[in-house]
Amino acid sequence: MLKNRIIPCLDVKNGRVVKGINFVDLKDAGDPVEQAKIYSDGGADEICFLDITASNENRNTIYDVVKRTSKKCFVPLTVGGGVRSVDDINKLLNYGADKVSINTAAVQNPEVIIESSKKFGSQCIVVAIDAKKKGDKWEVFTHGGRNNTSINAIEFAKKMEDSGAGELLITSMDRDGTQIGYDNDLMFKISSIINIPVIASGGVGNLDHLVDGIKLGNASAVLAASIFHYGTHSIQEAKQYLDSKGIPVRI
Amino acid sequence: MNVTIVDYNSGNISSVINSFKEVAKDKVNIEVSSDLNKIKSSDKVVLPGQGSFKSCIDALNGISGLVDSLTEFAINNKKPLLGICVGLQMFAEIGYEETETKGLGWISGKVSKIDNQNGKYKLPHIGWNQINILKDSKIFKEIKNNSHMYFVHSYEFIPEDKKVISSTTDYSSNIVCSVEKENIFGTQFHPEKSDKIGLKIIENFIKL
Numbered sequence: 001m002l003k004n005r006i007i008p009c010l011d012v013k014n015g016r017v018v019k020g021i022n023f024v025d026l027k028d029a030g031d032p033v034e035q036a037k038i039y040s041d042g043g044a045d046e047i048c049f050l051d052i053t054a055s056n057e058n059r060n061t062i063y064d065v066v067k068r069t070s071k072k073c074f075v076p077l078t079v080g081g082g083v084r085s086v087d088d089i090n091k092l093l094n095y096g097a098d099k100v101s102i103n104t105a106a107v108q109n110p111e112v113i114i115e116s117s118k119k120f121g122s123q124c125i126v127v128a129i130d131a132k133k134k135g136d137k138w139e140v141f142t143h144g145g146r147n148n149t150s151i152n153a154i155e156f157a158k159k160m161e162d163s164g165a166g167e168l169l170i171t172s173m174d175r176d177g178t179q180i181g182y183d184n185d186l187m188f189k190i191s192s193i194i195n196i197p198v199i200a201s202g203g204v205g206n207l208d209h210l211v212d213g214i215k216l217g218n219a220s221a222v223l224a225a226s227i228f229h230y231g232t233h234s235i236q237e238a239k240q241y242l243d244s245k246g247i248p249v250r251i
Numbered sequence: 252m253n254v255t256i257v258d259y260n261s262g263n264i265s266s267v268i269n270s271f272k273e274v275a276k277d278k279v280n281i282e283v284s285s286d287l288n289k290i291k292s293s294d295k296v297v298l299p300g301q302g303s304f305k306s307c308i309d310a311l312n313g314i315s316g317l318v319d320s321l322t323e324f325a326i327n328n329k330k331p332l333l334g335i336c337v338g339l340q341m342f343a344e345i346g347y348e349e350t351e352t353k354g355l356g357w358i359s360g361k362v363s364k365i366d367n368q369n370g371k372y373k374l375p376h377i378g379w380n381q382i383n384i385l386k387d388s389k390i391f392k393e394i395k396n397n398s399h400m401y402f403v404h405s406y407e408f409i410p411e412d413k414k415v416i417s418s419t420t421d422y423s424s425n426i427v428c429s430v431e432k433e434n435i436f437g438t439q440f441h442p443e444k445s446d447k448i449g450l451k452i453i454e455n456f457i458k459l
Contacts, residue, residue: 001421001422002380002402005378045378070266071269074445074446074447075401075446076444094265096265096269098263098266119302120262121302121303122375123301123377123403195367196374197373197375
């Protein structure tokens with residue numbers, strides 16, 4: 001039976017982790033490689049890096065991070081943030097990313113998704129959709145949540161599946177950072193109309209939220225940052241909790 | 252000992268290279284090449300593959316003499332070869348992804364889309380699933396039955412001779428997830444991304 005996945009996400013800025021795990025035995029708390037290794041040793045099913053480096057001149061720092069991580073972590077590594085072109089995707093894959101997540105570029109230039117999924121295979125193309133609720137609909141935001149495109153998120157999700165995305169990473173902007181749980185209504189609606197896996201993101205504050213993302217949101221995988229960063233819960237605890245709730249996980 | 256990972260522009264092979272180098276340390280030489288002489292003189296060959304069946308076959312055929320060299324290595328000289336993901340699928344005679352495409356024909360059978368029962372199962376089959384070991388494969392030494400492996404695929408290899416199947420996994424039906432035919436090995440899952448247990452499979456192959 002296919003297992004639901006738990007994916008810890010690390011925000012990386014200028015090659016350093018922002019909001020790191022508070023582990024006493026860390027040699028270098030800001031090193032993304034060391035943190036990724038702790039997660040993979042702890043049973044993370046995949047690792048996700050979100051590069052939030054703002055300045056262009058520092059953008060190359062992520063490549064070094066990916067290269068070093070991929071030599072230490074032998075679970076899938078997804079990298080996103082600032083990915084604009086097929087060339088950017090190619091570079092990240094060559095440095096050792098297994099999947100690349102694309103957000104703004106997928107909206108501005110869907111050709112990137114069509115072309116890259118043909119060139120590298122759908123398995124490595126994750127489209128990240130940031131959505132915010134408006135009335136009974138959700139709208140797609142780009143540029144790290146700053147720009148409202150007014151595009152219907154559910155229709156856009158379908159379009160991305162048709163364009164060749166292998167997975168969708170759905171973040172509810174209403175929930176992100178609130179710790180009150182995923183927007184499971186949004187997750188369920190998207191998951192019901194597409195046939196590729198949905199990764200739920202945005203809003204996890206406790207382990208029940210992970211359970212709900214899978215049971216109510218019908219997500220194939222659940223992504224979380226702060227509950228793991230701040231050491232509130234370990235990956236193992238999360239998995240054991242999901243297991244106790246009857247959710248199939250890799251233990 | 253030399254192990255050559257065939258680099259034929261089949262998509263991203265960084266993880267395969269990293270995992271083999273991690274296991275090999277300094278004891279075994281890991282080459283990444285499409286050089287025909289290097290392949291022929293290798294002790295073992297790894298055939299990765301990402302993307303579609305057709306794109307991988309086209310890429311193999313795009314390098315003059317590569318298919319012949321691989322066939323000489325695996326079929327005539329019977330040296331160990333490991334196919335990973337589409338690398339395994341290409342052992343088949345025919346594949347149906349994108350369009351009907353002729354495979355290497357090393358193991359009788361076809362590659363067709365997983366029956367997802369009208370959308371009941373998501374495709375691609377992405378994530379960790381357990382393998383049900385059907386026969387003692389040399390690459391499964393010290394691997395426990397029901398171990399979790401990492402999968403990413405929408406197509407499955409259906410061999411004619413079921414005796415070549417060394418393990419299956421349950422996803423809408425029993426999907427073939429590894430084969431062994433004499434010196435030819437293949438995994439549908441990605442040992443390079445299957446954590447320590449995947450590295451163990453790579454180690455088993457290197458130690459053959």
